[in-house]
Amino acid sequence: MDLVLIVLAAATASALAAALGVLPLLVRPTPPTAWLAWANALAAGMMIAAAFALAEPVQGAASGAFALGALVGILFIHGSRAFSQTEGLALNRLDQATPEYGYEVLLVGSLHSAAEGVAIGAAMASDAAFGVFVAAALALHNVPEGTLHTAVFRSRGVSLPRAAALAVVANLGQVVLAVTSFAVVVAAPAALPWALGFAAGALIYLVMVDLLPESYAGAGSTSIALAVILAMWAFSLLHRVLRG
Numbered sequence: 591m592d593l594v595l596i597v598l599a600a601a602t603a604s605a606l607a608a609a610l611g612v613l614p615l616l617v618r619p620t621p622p623t624a625w626l627a628w629a630n631a632l633a634a635g636m637m638i639a640a641a642f643a644l645a646e647p648v649q650g651a652a653s654g655a656f657a658l659g660a661l662v663g664i665l666f667i668h669g670s671r672a673f674s675q676t677e678g679l680a681l682n683r684l685d686q687a688t689p690e691y692g693y694e695v696l697l698v699g700s701l702h703s704a705a706e707g708v709a710i711g712a713a714m715a716s717d718a719a720f721g722v723f724v725a726a727a728l729a730l731h732n733v734p735e736g737t738l739h740t741a742v743f744r745s746r747g748v749s750l751p752r753a754a755a756l757a758v759v760a761n762l763g764q765v766v767l768a769v770t771s772f773a774v775v776v777a778a779p780a781a782l783p784w785a786l787g788f789a790a791g792a793l794i795y796l797v798m799v800d801l802l803p804e805s806y807a808g809a810g811s812t813s814i815a816l817a818v819i820l821a822m823w824a825f826s827l828l829h830r831v832l833r834g
């Protein structure tokens with residue numbers, strides 16, 4: 591199969607995994623805040639581990655480009671959120687009254703998933719097996735993120751199936767950016783450390799400014815720390831096993 595099709599299939603499967611986030615809501619239609627905080631913490635742990643994995647293929651002189659790319663990734667997330675005035679938007683305000691809250695959550699989710707799309711595309715361009723691993727790991731992390739998004743959309747009065755569909759829609763940027771960044775890096779291999787750095791910087795920054803503060807606000811700090819560490823550890827273990 592053409593590699594572009596593999597990138598498309600892997601990123602699409604990863605985006606669709608968000609729909610699985612609906613499962614906890616079948617058990618508890620109005621989930622406790624702690625569940626959402628733990629979901630966030632699991633996603634955060636996997637994103638930190640993914641960012642470190644992205645640094646692995648970078649060696650020697652490419653390290654400078656990787657670091658600068660990371661800076662651009664941080665500025666991209668910071669700038670686009672400042673521009674759209676969604677900075678510091680809490681994702682667990684199920685009782686939030688403003689009508690635009692649902693759209694803001696969708697926008698923030700789209701920016702977030704776009705950065706993860708660059709991670710999939712760049713990883714795939716560096717090594718196909720590594721790319722499939724990053725896509726699979728991000729698919730796994732899309733499940734708790736999907737739970738969070740589905741719960742927010744449900745609290746806006748959206749039906750469960752449509753809320754799950756919206757959680758997938760929030761991840762479509764992942765598919766577009768995965769294919770685009772793959773194509774760019776294949777056409778211009780010098781862009782690889784930049785793209786890997788961009789994704790790593792954006793992922794870590796999202797964890798620091800969005801996921802962790804919200805997690806700590808929603809549940810006890812010990813349980814959040816354990817969830818983050820567990821997710822990081824599971825991701826790194828999987829990475830090591832698959833790398834052989």
Ligand SMILES: [Zn+2]
Nearest residue numbers: 633637702735
């Ligand atoms: Zn994420």
